[in-house]
Amino acid sequence: MEERESSLNPFLQGNFAPWRMEGDAPDLEVVGELPHELCGTYFRSGPNPAFEPIGRYHWFDGDGMVHAIRIAGGRAHYRNRWVASDGLKEEREAGRALYPGLLEFGRMEIPRFKITGNTNNVLHAGKLLALVESSLPTEMDPRTLETKGVYDFGGKLAGPMTAHPKLDPVNGEMPFFGYSPFPPYLQYYVADRSGAIVHAEPIDIPWPTMMHDFAVTERHVVFLVCPIVFDLANVASGGSVFSWQPERGTRIGVMPRRGTSSDVRWFETDPCYVFHPLNAYDDGDAVVVDVHRYQQLLFMSPEAARDPNWRDSQVARLHRFTMNLATGALREGALDDHEGEFPRVDERRVGRKHRFGYFATTGPEGNPTLQPLFTAVAKIDLERGSRVELRPHGAGNGCGEPVFVPRHDAADEDDGWVLYLAYDAARNASELVVAASRDFTGEPVARVLLPHRVPYGFHGNWFANVG
Ligand SMILES: [Fe+2]
Secondary structure (H helix, E strand, O other): OOOOHHHHOHHHOHHHOOOOOOEEEOOOEEEEOOOOOOOEEEEEEEEOOOOOOOOOOOOOOOOEEEEEEEEEOOEEEEEEEEOOOHHHHHHHHHOOOOOOOHHHHHHOOOOOOOOOOOOEEEEEOOEEEEEOOOOOOEEEOOOOOOEEEEOOOOOOOOOOOOOOOOOOOOOOOEEEEEEOOOOOOEEEEEEOOOOOEEEEEEEOOOOOEOOOOOEEOOOEEEEEEOOEEEOHHHHHOOOOOEEEOHHHOEEEEEEEOOOOHHHOEEEEEOOOEEEEEEEEEEEOOEEEEEEEEEOOOOOOOOOHHHOOOHHHHOOOEEEEEEEEOOOOOEEEEEOOOOOEEEEEOOHHHOOOOOOEEEEEEOOOOOOOOOOOOOOEEEEEEOOOOOEEEEEEOOOOOOEOOOEEEEOOOOOOOOOEEEEEEEEEOOOOEEEEEEEEHHHOOOOOOEEEEOOOOOOOOOOEEEEEOOO
16 A cells, blocks of 8 residues: 555654644633733744645645734734635545645646645735735635635736735835746736735746745845746656756846836846845945845755755855945855744834844754754844844754734834744644743743644734734
């Protein structure tokens, strides 16, 4: 008998395994005290396959699930729901998985995929959107988490939307993009504060690529074209949908926020991959982008992940690119040597010069697994010699993306709390840690104990006064 994928694949085991129950848990147990200024909802998105996969499973494949923790008046309440996609409904009817994953594209006669909404969420113009970069967004009710259906901005969005739109903290605009293996390979959009798409431009890029995220400044957008290339010929012969082609190098494009393809200034540098920029800003004639940079990206292919040098080249570290628009020169360099991912800034600094960053990182015990298992969160102070403070949780206790919440609207950068989900292996359950950012390594002000584990996932966001 063929072994089940879930008994072979580490992304279906331990706290990567799906949690297959939807529920509501009012008045969670809180260790410590939730600050009364904290009033809003933390939404965390992640992959959570409802059925045993057909064929090989990639972490990016799972059905989306949103976990929401609503905090108000010192109390916390939990709710989780699947992103109820049409594909998932079809599978529920059948009682089994019907859609193969990313690693099986080559084996499908006609590739079909679910709109999983498994990667990130955004609340803009009153709409909560569950996002996955292959597809249109899915609208959910921010309070009940009921899935309302696929959302296309009133017919203005024809193709996929990145899972990483940016929210401009000053004018409320939401710049975003979508990428595709077919022309136009990149499409750029701006939604205004009311949620109307007011700018839509196809952007010429040198090759079709998996562009997971981008960056914005007050005046510019920054596109990172890395040498992970859509390879449809390879798919036709049963291979991977992406191929790593380092000889192409990396191109970084800088364009005015309301620009067009012909306005893009391109800068070339060494091959690398970036899932997530930390932030970007204008600095005179220059545009500065801080990112978590990988030397290469092989893990789309499980075979490559068996390379003994996998870990060294497959970890990301904070790195700064500075593109001078007057001289055409690109400068770059490492900011820090911790392995990390899921970098975030104070959302009020998006597109503006930031001093602090927060990210998930490997704890002092290292990471012996091939999974992106981060057991600590870090805070970096870029004005104090890139000083890094760590909150380690110990081996096996994975931590998710840290999100900064200011004490109040006018509080200084870093004056507030850092929120993240941590898995407690001893309790086999997760908790929301609320750490005072200015006492980063101290006891957290509160730990919200969830009634069960939340599988390791992707991105979380705090939206004030919601829920
Ligand atoms: Fe992401």
